[in-house]
Structure formats: structure tokens, C-alpha cells
Amino acid sequence: MAPAISISLNDSSDVTDFVIKQGHGVKGLSEMGIKSLPEQYIQPLEERLMTRIEPQESIPVIDMSKWGDAQVANSICDAAEKWGFFQVVNHGVPLQVLDDVKKATYGFFGLPAAEKIKYSKENSSSNNVRFGTSFTPQVEKALEWKDYLSLFYVSDEEAAALWPPVCKDQILEYMKSSKFLIDHLLQVLMKRLNVNQIDETKQSLLTGSVRTNINYYPICPNPELTVGVGRHSDVSTLTVLLQDNVGGLYVRGKEGEDSWIHVPPINGAIVINIGDALQIMSNGRYRSVEHRVTANGSSNRISVPIFVNPRPQDMIGPLPETLANGEKPIYKQVLYSDYVKHFFRKAHDGKNTVDFAKITT
Numbered sequence: 001m002a003p004a005i006s007i008s009l010n011d012s013s014d015v016t017d018f019v020i021k022q023g024h025g026v027k028g029l030s031e032m033g034i035k036s037l038p039e040q041y042i043q044p045l046e047e048r049l050m051t052r053i054e055p056q057e058s059i060p061v062i063d064m065s066k067w068g069d070a071q072v073a074n075s076i077c078d079a080a081e082k083w084g085f086f087q088v089v090n091h092g093v094p095l096q097v098l099d100d101v102k103k104a105t106y107g108f109f110g111l112p113a114a115e116k117i118k119y120s121k122e123n124s125s126s127n128n129v130r131f132g133t134s135f136t137p138q139v140e141k142a143l144e145w146k147d148y149l150s151l152f153y154v155s156d157e158e159a160a161a162l163w164p165p166v167c168k169d170q171i172l173e174y175m176k177s178s179k180f181l182i183d184h185l186l187q188v189l190m191k192r193l194n195v196n197q198i199d200e201t202k203q204s205l206l207t208g209s210v211r212t213n214i215n216y217y218p219i220c221p222n223p224e225l226t227v228g229v230g231r232h233s234d235v236s237t238l239t240v241l242l243q244d245n246v247g248g249l250y251v252r253g254k255e256g257e258d259s260w261i262h263v264p265p266i267n268g269a270i271v272i273n274i275g276d277a278l279q280i281m282s283n284g285r286y287r288s289v290e291h292r293v294t295a296n297g298s299s300n301r302i303s304v305p306i307f308v309n310p311r312p313q314d315m316i317g318p319l320p321e322t323l324a325n326g327e328k329p330i331y332k333q334v335l336y337s338d339y340v341k342h343f344f345r346k347a348h349d350g351k352n353t354v355d356f357a358k359i360t361t
């Protein structure tokens with residue numbers, strides 16, 4: 001526990017100054033021992049409530065120990081079509097690597113605010129490294145109870161120069177040891193789309209850029225009034241998500257219904273979810289599903305998503321193979337960086353991002 005900070009926050013501009021400008025984040029607020037949630041974190045009622053949590057439903061847990069098995073491949077593709085989410089166990093990423101990256105995440109967020117603020121949008125020497133809080137505070141009606149560090153990978157050399165030393169090696173190791181899993185999943189998913197060979201161009205389109213975030217959700221004084229992360233779908237091809245044992249990630253059960261399924265923490269498991277880019281490239285066959293994270297009143301929570309993406313300069317649209325049998329394209333070609341900028345420039349609004357790429361007639 002960090003030492004109590006003796007400061008009084010009298011109004012909302014004091015809070016913004018403390019959290020955003022000084023770099024204390026919501027972690028700083030939490031550790032001050034505030035007794036009630038500052039008003040800018042109070043979410044509209046419809047964003048807080050989950051009318052129906054489906055305790056009997058669960059997303060599939062897939063044992064990857066038999067990599068080459070047709071049944072394993074089928075479960076992966078079925079899960080990507082039906083749920084857009086699944087968990088994998090015996091995935092080949094060493095458990096020590098997962099443990100180390102979780103510890104390194106605590107290491108980063110445990111740094112003094114004055115250290116972390118060096119990586120903020122205003123102070124960071126590169127757009128590829130960003131420490132922040134909430135999602136896009138400038139445009140959100142209500143803020144989210146989350147601090148993050150986002151790292152866009154360019155090269156080991158750049159990471160050595162720019163990434164925080166306290167977590168750099170562990171994050172790079174996690175990214176590198178997930179590569180086999182990512183490539184295998186994509187190979188299997190592509191096969192069902194009649195893409196039998198992932199050549200260099202496709203490999204780059206599917207995995208050409210990688211961004212890893214480390215997320216910190218501190219204990220919240222009024223968890224029922226706010227969210228950790230609001231409803232969104234990821235804009236990635238796919239996301240490899242490591243969560244700790246606290247829980248709080250919920251996935252939309254049925255489109256258009258307020259029905260949510262918890263993703264229970266499983267020791268050693270990794271969560272995989274399909275992102276918008278793969279929904280678009282598969283012409284809607286694989287689903288990028290809305291998800292959200294609740295705030296927690298008694299435990300700090302961390303998570304570490306690796307977003308595997310096209311490159312910013314890539315045009316993305318339905319793959320020709322998905323349209324070969326005469327299927328009508330439902331998405332147009334869009335420049336991936338335009339898509340991502342569209343996502344980051346607005347507040348979280350559920351599945352609406354993908355409309356940006358929809359063909360409207």
C-alpha cells in the first residue's frame with residue numbers, strides 16, 4: 001500500500017488535476033481512501049446496470065494440448081462464430097511468463113506519479129507509449145475507473161529506448177511467447193474461411209501491428225455507480241487477454257439484449273477475443289463481441305491485453321476468399337488507421353464502431 005497522500009480535493013477540477021495532470025490516476029484516488037466516488041465517474045444508469053447476468057451460460061474453455069486435432073480447430077472456429085470469446089488452457093505460453101508480466105504490471109503502477117506522468121500523452125516522447133486513465137477523458141460523458149499504459153510495438157530497440165524499464169522485458173517476453181499461439185489460432189480460423197495458406201501479405205494484414213496495454217483497476221468506493229471499462233468491442237484482429245484472479249469481465253450474451261456472461265478467472269488460462277478487424281475481414285462470420293469490466297469495491301484488478309492488428313496503413317475489408325461463393329460483402333474497404341482513430345476519438349459506445357465500415361445502400 002502506498003503512503004496516504006495528504007491532499008484535499010474540493011471540486012471536480014481538483015480531481016481532474018490530481019488524476020490526469022499530476023498522473024496519480026484513479027489508483028491515487030483509491031489510495032487516498034476517498035469515501036465516495038467523485039461525480040465525474042458516475043455513469044448513466046443504463047451503463048451501470050446489467051439486467052440479466054446468465055450464471056448458467058459460459059464461454060468455451062478450449063484445451064490446446066492437442067494442437068493439431070480437428071476437434072480443437074472446430075471448437076475454436078465455433079466459439080469465434082458464436083461467442084466471439086473463448087478461453088484457452090495448455091496454450092504453450094509458460095505460466096512463469098504470465099506471472100512475471102502480472103508482477104511487472106504491479107511494478108509499473110506502483111511507481112510514483114511523477115515517474116508515470118513522464119509517459120502521458122503530453123509528456124511522452126513518442127505516440128507509441130502512453131500512460132493514461134479512463135478511455136478518452138476529453139470526450140467521455142462519465143469517466144471510467146481504470147488507469148493504463150499502452151505500448152505500440154515497433155522494435156526491440158525502440159522498446160529498450162522508450163518503454164518503462166520496470167516492465168519492458170516482461171511485456172516483450174509475454175508478446176514473444178504468445179506468438180505461436182496467435183499464429184496457430186489464425187491459421188485455424190482462416191482455414192474455415194477457405195484461406196488455406198497464410199502468405200506474407202495475409203500474415204501482415206492479420207498481425208502486422210501489435211499493441212499491448214497494461215490495465216489497473218483500483219478498489220473503488222462505489223463500484224455500483226461506475227465501470228472499469230465501458231461497453232466496447234476491440235478494434236483488433238484478435239486480442240490475447242491475461243486477467244488476474246479477481247474477475248469482473250462480462251461479455252454480451254445475445255446481441256440486442258441486456259444479457260451478460262461473466263468470464264471467470266481460470267488459473268493459467270488466457271482469454272481470446274475476436275476484434276472488429278477480423279469481423280470485417282471474415283465478412284461478419286467471426287464476431288467481435290461487446291464486453292465491459294465492472295469496478296470492484298474490495299480488490300485491485302489488473303489485466304494485460306495484447307491487441308494483434310493490421311498495420312495502420314493497411315486497407316481492410318472482407319477477404320476475397322469469403323466472397324468467392326457469391327456472398328455479398330457487408331463491409332467496405334477502410335484504411336485501418338482511420339478505423340482506429342474513429343474508435344479512439346469517441347467515447348465507448350458498444351458495437352457502433354463497426355458501422356464505420358458497413359456498406360450502406
Ligand SMILES: CC(C)(COP(=O)(O)OP(=O)(O)OC[C@H]1O[C@@H](n2cnc3c(N)ncnc32)[C@H](O)[C@@H]1OP(=O)(O)O)[C@@H](O)C(=O)NCCC(=O)NCCSC(=O)/C=C/c1ccc(O)cc1
Nearest residue numbers: 127135150209211229234235236307309312337340341344
Ligand atoms: C491510429 C493509431 C492508434 C494512432 O495513429 P497516430 O498517427 O499516432 O495518430 P494520433 O496520435 O493522431 O492518434 C489518433 C487519435 O487516437 C488517440 N490514441 C492513439 N492511441 C491511443 C491510445 N492507446 N489510447 C487512447 N487514445 C489513443 C490519439 O489521442 C488521437 O486522438 P486525438 O489526439 O484526439 O486526435 C495508429 O497507431 C494505428 O492505427 N495503430 C494500429 C494498431 C492499434 O493501435 N490498434 C488498436 C488496438 S487497441 C484495441 O483494440 C482496443 C483498445 C482499447 C483500449 C481501451 C479500452 O477501454 C478498450 C479498448
Ligand SMILES: O=C(O)CCC(=O)C(=O)O
Nearest residue numbers: 215229243249293303305
Ligand atoms: O480488463 C479486462 O479484462 C478487459 C479489458 C478490455 O476489454 C480492453 O482493454 O480492451
Ligand SMILES: [Fe+2]
Nearest residue numbers: 232233234291
Ligand atoms: Fe476490450
